Amino acid sequence: MKIVTPDAMRKIEDEYINGYGMDSFALMETAVISIMKHVNIKDRNIVVVCGFGNNAGDALGVARHLIVLHKIVKIFICSNGRELSRDCIKNMNILYKMNASIEFIRKTEDLNSLNKSISESDVVIDGLFGTGLSRQLDTYYTDIIKSINTYSKYVLSIDIPSGMNGENGYIMGECVKANKTVALQFYKKCFFCDKAKNYTGDVVVESLGIPKEISEKYDEKVYTSDEITDKILPKRNKYSHKGTFGRTTIAAGSEKYTGAAYIAAQAAVKTGAGLVTLATSKEQVPIMQSKLAEAMICDYEDKYFVEIIKKSNVVACGPGLDSNDSSLKIVEEVITNSECPIVFDADAINVLSAHKELLFGRKEKNIVLTPHPGEMARFCGCSIEDVNNKRIEIAKNTAIETNCIIVLKGYNTVITDGEKIFINTTGSSAMASGGMGDCLTGIVTGLISQGLDPFKASVLGVYIHGFIGDSLSKQMYSVTATDIINKISLYLKEFES
Ligand SMILES: NC(=O)C1=CN([C@@H]2O[C@H](COP(=O)(O)OP(=O)(O)OC[C@H]3O[C@@H](n4cnc5c(N)ncnc54)[C@H](OP(=O)(O)O)[C@@H]3O)[C@@H](O)[C@H]2O)[C@@H](O)CC1
Ligand SMILES: Nc1ncnc2c1ncn2[C@@H]1O[C@H](COP(=O)(O)OP(=O)(O)O)[C@@H](O)[C@H]1O
Ligand SMILES: [K+]
Numbered sequence: 001m002k003i004v005t006p007d008a009m010r011k012i013e014d015e016y017i018n019g020y021g022m023d024s025f026a027l028m029e030t031a032v033i034s035i036m037k038h039v040n041i042k043d044r045n046i047v048v049v050c051g052f053g054n055n056a057g058d059a060l061g062v063a064r065h066l067i068v069l070h071k072i073v074k075i076f077i078c079s080n081g082r083e084l085s086r087d088c089i090k091n092m093n094i095l096y097k098m099n100a101s102i103e104f105i106r107k108t109e110d111l112n113s114l115n116k117s118i119s120e121s122d123v124v125i126d127g128l129f130g131t132g133l134s135r136q137l138d139t140y141y142t143d144i145i146k147s148i149n150t151y152s153k154y155v156l157s158i159d160i161p162s163g164m165n166g167e168n169g170y171i172m173g174e175c176v177k178a179n180k181t182v183a184l185q186f187y188k189k190c191f192f193c194d195k196a197k198n199y200t201g202d203v204v205v206e207s208l209g210i211p212k213e214i215s216e217k218y219d220e221k222v223y224t225s226d227e228i229t230d231k232i233l234p235k236r237n238k239y240s241h242k243g244t245f246g247r248t249t250i251a252a253g254s255e256k257y258t259g260a261a262y263i264a265a266q267a268a269v270k271t272g273a274g275l276v277t278l279a280t281s282k283e284q285v286p287i288m289q290s291k292l293a294e295a296m297i298c299d300y301e302d303k304y305f306v307e308i309i310k311k312s313n314v315v316a317c318g319p320g321l322d323s324n325d326s327s328l329k330i331v332e333e334v335i336t337n338s339e340c341p342i343v344f345d346a347d348a349i350n351v352l353s354a355h356k357e358l359l360f361g362r363k364e365k366n367i368v369l370t371p372h373p374g375e376m377a378r379f380c381g382c383s384i385e386d387v388n389n390k391r392i393e394i395a396k397n398t399a400i401e402t403n404c405i406i407v408l409k410g411y412n413t414v415i416t417d418g419e420k421i422f423i424n425t426t427g428s429s430a431m432a433s434g435g436m437g438d439c440l441t442g443i444v445t446g447l448i449s450q451g452l453d454p455f456k457a458s459v460l461g462v463y464i465h466g467f468i469g470d471s472l473s474k475q476m477y478s479v480t481a482t483d484i485i486n487k488i489s490l491y492l493k494e495f496e497s
Helices: 006-019 024-036 054-068 086-097 110-120 139-151 212-217 259-271 282-291 303-311 325-336 346-353 373-380 384-389 391-402 436-449 454-473 481-495
Strands: 045-050 072-077 101-104 123-127 155-158 180-184 202-206 222-224 247-251 275-280 296-299 314-317 342-344 367-369 405-408 414-416 421-423
Touching (some): 024 155, 045 110, 101 110, 247 259, 247 303, 259 275, 259 282, 259 436, 275 303, 296 303, 342 346, 342 436, 373 391, 384 391, 391 405, 391 421, 436 454
Parallel strands (some): 045 072, 045 123, 222 421, 247 275, 314 342, 342 367
8 A cells, every 4th residue: 555745645635636636625524424434423512623624624523423422522722823725614603503622722721621631532543634734843732733643542543643743653742643544545754753653642644536547657666565565476387396496505603603594594494495405604514504494504604605606696694694794794705706686684784784885786776775773773883763764765765875775673664675665564573583584584585586577576565474474473472483484484474466
């Protein structure tokens, strides 16, 4: 599904109304009907808090329908002296004719009535601000938002929790803490910014029926990953053999770290890579030989290492490496001896932070970097906080600068080739355990091995990895990389075309 900025949303609505001749009040009513689906029919006492724009217009429309359903509805208009939008006035005039209870919040004392009504209510409908919020809020509004957050039992926000900047997720002084947000037509970009989830509650997207031709015209190329993951895996041809599904080399593991190499190699095997070779440190070879039944094993010093890289369809490098000079040598060997796609993870990324020049000069954009925020911060020379505050921008800029595909891991992993951006919606903190990243590297590598292009493989790999984690976490308190590996091939079947 598409993700939009407030600017694109405004242009889309404008074109629909002024270009295609759609009636703006009819469009608002479509929004109202879709929001109504999310009001619990059992709730009786409802407070509707409005600002003065079209977000408020939506809320007043909802109030109108609720009154018809015999609910006890108290409407508070918080315009701070501003003129209401045209469609907002239309709904308000109807409400006056229906003898609805409407109060204006003009001064601090008026807040007492709001507070009392909210504390007696089952639900608050939040229609203060939507995509139009662009500036820091003054105390008139922050006090109202504090009242909602202090006294409400349940909050349903319309389009965006009021107080959040729709573009960057910044909190403009104070923000409504919703239990649920009904987003109109598209996800808003702010939902995928750091900590947004603390305010949005559950997000549902409801269609306004806007024609595809219009939304495509203002496509900002940001999507949730399910936009492309459906039936994306090619069916396995009846006449295919192990060679068809690619030669994969995994350069992983060091004297210091052992598990990572096993997890990455086994994940690639279970994803369906044809022939997997694990190159690892000399000390690890006998251990890996006893653990890995399907993969072949060699060590980094073996002359076979360079040969196998040259023959590979994909190489993964980094899980369980150390960030020392011998790792730099391995990374160099992988890059200089291959033209095939490479997936760099963990310490390979740390090594590359100081040698970015190694990434330049590829004919194709076929190197994937899979940093977690700490590795991303080191790679970009900024703080982890900076990364978390601007995940989408930082991932995109790094993809452009390095000509690589970036998979910035964490909650809502960002996958970008510098042009398109996919934001993953699967996975949870149940998966926050050591080895998960190594498992992801194995999955993405295994998918590339079977012929998927590196960008699509990254989007699908991240999606499946989280999808399996979500599915297992319904019955398991925490999910390990081994749990995921055991289920990969079972779940991959669902993604077959
Ligand atoms: N268009 C359509 O057809 C449809 C739209 N829909 C709905 O409309 C919503 C967008 O509505 P909107 O554009 O009217 O803006 P909204 O969020 O209500 O804010 C109102 C105004 O606040 C102002 N403002 C900004 N910052 C401020 C601040 N700090 N303190 C005080 N004021 C501040 C700013 O005006 P400004 O002061 O910049 O002139 C802004 O215009 C959208 O989220 C969806 O719910 C749906 O009905 C479907 C059909
Ligand atoms: N809260 C979360 N929500 C979604 N996915 C998560 C969450 N925490 C971790 N993950 C996923 O688990 C994996 C952990 O990767 P990484 O941090 O590299 O771990 P490690 O190095 O221990 O293997 C990533 O794919 C990440 O996206
Ligand atoms: K709102």
